[in-house]
Amino acid sequence: MESSPRIVIIGAGIVGTNLADELVTRGWNNITVLDQGPLNMPGGSTSHAPGLVFQTNPSKSMALFAKYTVEKLLSLTEDGVSCFNQVGGLEVATTETRLADLKRKLGYAQSWGIEGRILSREECKELYPLLNEEDILGGLHIPSDGLASAARAVQLLIKRTEAAGVKYIGNTAVTGIEQENRRVTGVRTPDGVIDADIVVSCAGFWGAKVGELIGMKVPLLPLAHQYVKTTPVPAQKGKNELPNGARLPILRHQDQDLYYREHGDRYGIGSYAHKPMPVDLDELGSYNPDEISEHNMPSRLDFTLEDFLPAWEATKQLLPALHESEIEDGFNGIFSFTPDGGSLVGESKELDGFYVAEAVWVTHSAGIARAVAELLTEGKSSIDLGDCDIHRFEDVQLTDAYVSETSQQNFVEIYDVLHPLQPKLSPRNLRVSPFHARHKQLGGVFLEGGGWERPYWFEANADLLKDMPAEWQPPARDAWSGMFSSPIAAAEAWKTRTAVAMYDMTPLKRLEVSGPGAQKLLQELTTADMTKKPGAVTYTLLLDHAGGIRSDITVARLTEDTFQLGANGNIDTAYFDRAARHQTNNGGPADWVQVRDTTGGTCCIGLWGPLARDVVATVSNDDFTNDGLKYFRSKQVVIGGVPVTAMRLSYVGELGWELYTSADNGQRLWDTLFKAGQPHGIIAAGRAAFSSLRLEKGYRSWGTDMTTEHDPYEAGLGFAVKMAKDNFVGKTALEGRTEENSARRLRCLTINDGRSIVLGKEPVFYKNQPLGYITSAAYGYTIQKPIAYAYLPSTVNIGDAVEIEYFGRRIPATITQDPLYDPTMTRLRG
Structure with missing residues (x-):
């Protein structure tokens, strides 16, 4: 067998071991996994994780990562017992606001292909007899949710991958990352250097420390989160055969920031109801592998009972049977939080071959591990990584103060009902334009x-508004779509x-690409012809090698060797930075090119x-x-x-x-x-x-209307691709593809009643089947109708009737030819 690149994975938790397994599955065989703790109990977040997996998420990518994690852990078995107990998930509402939010959440589930149902109060009680039904208004039931046995899964993955040749080294700290010519060459430990072509940090809440070894900012904050186990609950006696067994659905009481699971006849209770408790890793003390046990590990801090007491009262109110039990054991467990709540995945822009997969919870662990394995072996993930790309943050969002404040705020708001446009209250006024x-x-x-x-x-x-013609007056909005909105x-x-x-x-990201090699770089990375004379402005796409849309940009050629780019964000900056560095380092003076972010100036x-x-x-x-x-x-x-x-x-x-x-x-x-x-x-x-x-004109927005999961023809952007060019990234993958032979297309929908507003991510039903989801939506003031866009199978045609589900209500809409406004472009070109 041909030897694959030498991989070193830092961290033998649920992410690192899953990554090793995913790489082995893809035929890579030269893998070493390091951990500073003992392999049977590494002592990170995995070792104490209660294992609740609720799959539904506003982010399609995160939901699909969770869905795959469930599938994989279900299939990971030993002695006939899998590493996932699919008891289902139940989220209950005690307020009308929460009940409405659960209906919106069911929409997400349907959009991302996860089965679920809204239950009445009586149905919740039937499914979960311990509930105090007087307090609840209804619930969301997802039958495929359940409990991951994370620590057991890690041991089975180690066993399986060791048999395939993966080398595991425990009780070994990483003290440095070796590099040459800005490429990783190895990992330094107290026992010497382990040579590596690729290093992946799956170090969990230690990830920021590993990043520091190469001067890379990994914006995560370790925070403690409370978890307790009760004494036996008499009502639970004899209900579960195993001490850690469970048969009732995992339960969320988000109105009180609480979640629950069974541990045999005991209860496990997790609380986000307390104040944020940031952890300084330098104060955790020395890491002594010999002293690590189930109750003594670096990620498990002393329990602070006073912080939990209000949660305990709320628990007894929701689950009266727990009045007959007490808190037996509790701890404050460390988890990773980030400024926007997403995971951190991707290759460092500072050092080629150095990747991170951090701030990944058990819920998304196997899914993100598969994505990283695809990234390493195939050059791209099949699920878009935009929501968790390590480079999505601006420099001002990478400061310690910003990471600390926003990560703590995410902890506080983790179960809050948040509007898609909900702005941060603080920090604000970080970046203001001259206007x-x-x-x-x-x-x-x-x-x-x-x-x-x-x-x-x-x-x-x-x-x-009082002078505006009657036909321009917009309809009244419902309370949800009316938030952060104005007539x-x-x-x-x-x-x-x-x-x-x-x-x-x-705020539009501006990059200056200049130097004798500027045209060459842009010609290779974009789908359009960049050999036009100075003064030309070109709309073009950046593709990955599989033809997926990385970004859409405008390129203005200001002079012979200076181009101004209108880009989508820092992910684009990192991409151009790395490509420019490679071209400059690998070529002669005629290839030299530099990339400069000019946005702030x-x-x-x-x-x-x-x-x-x-x-x-x-x-x-x-x-x-x-x-x-x-x-x-x-x-x-x-x-x-x-x-x-x-x-x-x-x-x-x-x-x-x-x-x-x-x-x-x-x-x-x-x-x-x-x-x-x-x-x-x-x-x-x-x-x-x-x-x-923008939507009236049919213009697409990257990150919503198109991602790496879509090609230009599906997105209706085939005009931006010049296949006659010699070569560009993604060209080979597009050979033979056309808009006509695409299996799905981005379609324009107009809402029939002329007044029902949707916001995005709602499921679209065709002949009563959920076949797509809304990417972008707005009220079209000029055309006097709400507009939405959605990817739908090519068999759904212009004029066909569809329905959009919004808070459990079906809204009729019609597939309409776009653009809706000025299709002949006379307004723009006149």
Whole structure:
């Protein structure tokens, strides 16, 4: 057998051992797994994890990772006993808000292919006789949820992979990562160096310490979380044969931040109801493998009873049978939390061959291990990793203070009912554009994204509502879709379509790719032809080797060897950084290229609307006519004395330009345009109007309307692919594919009643079968109907009737040809 790369996995917990197993399954055979603890009880989070697996998650990727974990642990057996007890999961509601949230959660389950049902109070009691039915209003039952035997699974995986040749070394600390030419070469331990071509850190809450060894920031915070076992519960006597056995569903009482499982005739209770308890790893003391046992391990801290007592009272209220028991044993167990609650997966941008799979709970363990194994062996994961990509955070989100505050806040909010647009309350105002002071003066209502303050609408435009024609008046929204929303967005959309509006596009990630090798790099990484002359602006895709969409970007060629990219975020930055480094290091001077993130030092105004030329003509001597600046072209201009790069493109579907300047000139540019636009009815407009206008024009948003799981033809973006190019990443995979032969397509849906709003991720039913889910949605102010997009089988055609399930209610919709607005592009090109 041909030898595979030398792999060292740091951490023999549920993630590391699953990864070794997934690699062995794929034929890789040169694997060493290290752990600082004893292999029979490594002492990390896996060793004390209570094992409850609730699969449903707002993130499709995380739900599918959990689904695979269930399937794999069910199949992992010894002596006829599997490592998963599929008792089902029950989440109960004691408030109307929670019951509504459970209906929304059932929608997620249906969208991601997980069976479930909303139960009445009586059905909950029948399924779970110990419940106090007077307190509950209903519940969500997922029959395939259950209990993972994590520690047992680890031992069986070690046994199975050792038999396949994997080498395990326990009681061995990692003291360094060896490297040469920014590529990993080995792992240093007290016993010497273990040579490696690839190193994967699956070190759990120690992951940040391992990252420090190569200067990599791994943004996770170890936090303690309380778990107790009770004395025997008389009502449970004789119900479970095994001391750790369970037959009732795992139970969540999220209104009180609690979850439950049976341990034979005892109960296990987990609580998030206490204050966050951050853990300083430097204060955990020395790691003595000889002293580790079930009750003494680094991840298991002393129990603080006073923090648990309110949870104990709430427990006895929900489960009255527990009045006859007491707390027998408790501990504060360490888990990893991150700034946005997601896992941390991917290759370091600092060091080639160094990967992480951290902040992964038992729930998602086998799924993420499979994703990393696919990444290593095939170059990509079959499930999109965008939600857990290690590079998704901005630099300001990697500081210790930010990681600590936001991770603790995630702990507090873990069971809260959170709206998709719910902004952080703190920290705020981390990143503000040069227009921020003007936005505040105009009554901007800000939500937050990527650390940026983003105005969603402006209270200064409220007066426009009384002047707005009746056909532009939006319908009243239900309470959920009305949160973080305002009818003012309708007025802003109206003004954009009929007059002129200014949008702050500053938070859009901007990269400068420059040097003699810039064209070569972009030609290889993008689907479009980059050999156009300076002044060209091109919409293009970044694909992975399997043809999946990594990102969509705009590329403006400013000079012969300088390009400005409009990208989607830091994941793109890391991708270009690494590719540029490889090209520069492996080629001659003609290949040299550098990538620079210019976002913070620049700013951008989107000036759009049929009167945009009237505004700019009064403050610039440059030619903004159709002949002077054609669609998808750029040029250097001066507006009100400010040097500006003007690009003729628009994501709202109206005439106008993206106007870029340096941050120090930003406020002057804003003031110049805003003043010049007064006679033409100019307004500042926010992201809510932008999102609606974008969908009316059929423009896709990466991360929702397309991910690495979709190819350009499924996404309706085949026009952005130039197969005549010599070569580009993903070209080979696309050979023979067309929109016509795609098995599924991104379809536009319009909602029949003209008023029911959905927000995204809801399941779409065709002939009563859930066949897809909503990617993006908004009310279309111009077309006077709610719009949604969804991937559906190609057999579902234009004109077909479908239904969207929203909080348990089916909303009729129709598949409609897109774009809904200006399909002939006359508004944009005029």
